[in-house]
Amino acid sequence: MNFEIVKKELQFKAIRSSGAGGQHVNKVSSKIELSFNVKDSLGISSREKELLLQRLAHKLTKERILILTCQETRSQHKNKQLILNRLFELLTQALQIQKKRKATKPTKTSIKKRIQTKKINALKKSLRKKPNTD
8 A cells, every 4th residue: 555645645624623612613623524535546456445445344435435534632733643643544454464363272271170160150059049848
């Protein structure tokens, strides 16, 4: 993935931030909305696009656009930097290939411990019952 090409393809929009802040909130557009078209990106290979479309499917719109927002600070520039960092972190995380899990057998001692605790719990529960008076 070429971050420089991806950086040029990003679209930013400044919006008025919600929440507390008094008159400042009503005057300043400090919230940043970043949109990135994953499907039409030139900075990502076709294999990487498939991975991203699959792994980030819940975050994409119907047009395959990733939209992220940031309104953490009162500064538009800081929010822009934060959202860029978040996007690149999200993309690198989604492109990481996870190791396959090796199936292993439980050890003999772990099996013995499990059976022992099951016996102790069964004994506890049997002692809770009312005594049989025949």
